[in-house]
Amino acid sequence: MxxxxxxxxxxxxxxxxxxxxxxxxxxxxxxxxxxxxxxxxxxxxxRGLADAPINLSRSVRAHSVDLGFAGGEHARTCADCGGAVDVEGWCEVCGAKAPRARDRFGEAPADWLAGTSDLGVRHHRNEDALALAADDRPGSRGVLVVCDGVSTAPDSDRASLAAARAARDLMASTHRAGLGTAESRDAALVQLIVDAVATANAAVLGTAEDPAGADSAASCTFSAAMITDGLVTWGNLGDSRSYWLPDEGEPTQLSTDDSVAQARIAMGVDREEAENSPGAHAITKWLGADAPDLAPQTGQFRVPGPGWLLVCSDGLWNYASAADDLEAVVAELILADPARNHAPLRLSELLVEWARERGGRDNITAALARFGPQQWSGPTLPPPAVEASPLDPESDQATRPTRYAPDAPAGRRLTRHPQDATPQD
Structure with a gap:
């Protein structure tokens, strides 16, 4: 320091x-x-409590997995025999390969805000990252950041985690009230998102052995949403996204991608055709030494009532891109067991499992903030005729990495959404 x-x-x-x-x-x-x-x-x-920065030591670090910039982890024991796991991830007693903490991890800084990141089915490492912060009072103060490492660049797993945490720390520890007017306060919050992008980019550069080596620079997308007493200020670079999914009313994709697919949509090409065409997932903005433009798209949204704020990587939305399709997924996952209290952490895990069952072709990250009661109060949809995904609702997923069991039953599969499309970033 x-x-x-x-x-x-x-x-x-x-x-x-x-x-x-x-x-x-x-x-x-x-x-x-x-x-x-x-x-x-x-x-x-x-200053008053409402104006204080979010207490990171209380609301984040006590509830998240300490992965380190390279996805490292502390001393572990083997899930099969309880033996010690060596630094290369092998059990020293039975020889079993232990899953890495980065393969699947979650954060739950508050009951109303949480998220899960997962390796997916096809990739050998998780290049997605999330970093969250929240005050205890629902809807008061919260930060959700999701970064997706560009798989064609080296060390993008390090870059995404460094970027997400640096941006989260800045937004959670900074209070900006502007000059006292609502317009000035809103502008100050948008500027904080812009500053968080610059801070995240500096963190990405800090992970590189040769920051000047733009030809092999680590890179990642950036999507963040900052909650200030029901006002959502969002920003993004690349194709990670923010959505508003209300219990009642019209769902909305808040952010707009920086991608080839979005450019085609802007020219009038149908969304499904544009997002499934060759090169669709090539992005036109990102964080990294070779970034062409660090100016994020930003916006603000006043939460009108009960619903979900979702920030996610393309590993999730690739299987349900339109906001109404994602809302239908959320509704069906909840209505599969409507009596359960669906906290954000539980729902983020269900969304990850849903994407895995659709093919899991990319890393998957879903971060959620809940506004209103956690019991579902939205429109009634017929529940699916198959069993719910076999996740343990009693497990404490907020304080340790969650593990995906490859030999677990297949679980439920929702089928009324767009067909698989192969991500390319």
Whole structure:
């Protein structure tokens, strides 16, 4: 950790950020211009609880798996025999190969906000990442970040996790109220998303052995949603997405992809045709040393009532791209067992399993925030005529990595959504 400048006394120059040179306040922990971490020399001024940054040590790190930038993990024991697992992932007693924590992990910083990331069926490593934060009061303060590593670039699993965590930390620890008006506050929140993209990109560059080597640069997409008392401020680069799925009313895809498929849709090509055509999943914006443009698409949305905010990678939406299709998936998963209290963590796991059963051709990440009661109150749909997916509803998935059992029963499969399409990013 670095100090901004010499302690300011009478006549001394104000402290500046060592990262970008911008003037900073002595009590600030992060530069608001570039996100650089600072060493505050004064106590922050007192402010009300609603204005305080989200307490990351309480709401995130106590509930998430510490994967490290490379997906590493602490000492483990074998699930088959209880023996020690070596650094290469093999049991030293029975020789069984242990799954990696990065293959499937989740975060649940609050009862109303959680997510799950999964390897999928076809890939050899999970290049998706999520990072979440939330205050305890539902709908008050929350951050959801999903990054999808570009599989054609090396070390993109490191890049995506570094980017997601850096952006999450900045948004969760920064309070911006603007100049006191609603318009100024909204603009300040949008600017925080823009700054989070810059911070995430710096984190990606920090994972590279040769940051100047753009030809082999680690890369990832970026999609984030920040909740401030029912106001959702979102931003994205690439083709990870944010959706609003209400209990009643019209579902909406909030973000717009930076991709070849979206360019074709903008020219009038049908969505299903555009998203299943050759090269459709090639993205036109991303984070990384070779990024052509770091200006994210941004927007704001006032939550009108009960529903779900979903931030996800294309490993999920590839099987149900339109917002009404994704809403139908959520409704069917919930109505398969309507008596159960469907918390966001449980629903994110069900969405991951649903995508795996559709083929799991890509890594899969789903992060959810629930507004309103967790019991389903939406339109009534006929439940599927097959059994629910065999997940253990009593397991504590928030504090340890979840494991997918390859020999488990196949579970239910929903069939009224678009046919499999092969992701290419």
């Amino acid at each position: 670095t100090k901004p400048a010499a302690d300011a006394g009478v006549g001394a120059a104000p402290p500046t950020c060592p990262g970008c040179g911008a003037e900073v306040s002595p009590h600030e922990s992060f530069c608001e211009s570039c996100g650089h971490e600072l060493d505050p020399t004064e106590r922050a001024p007192e």
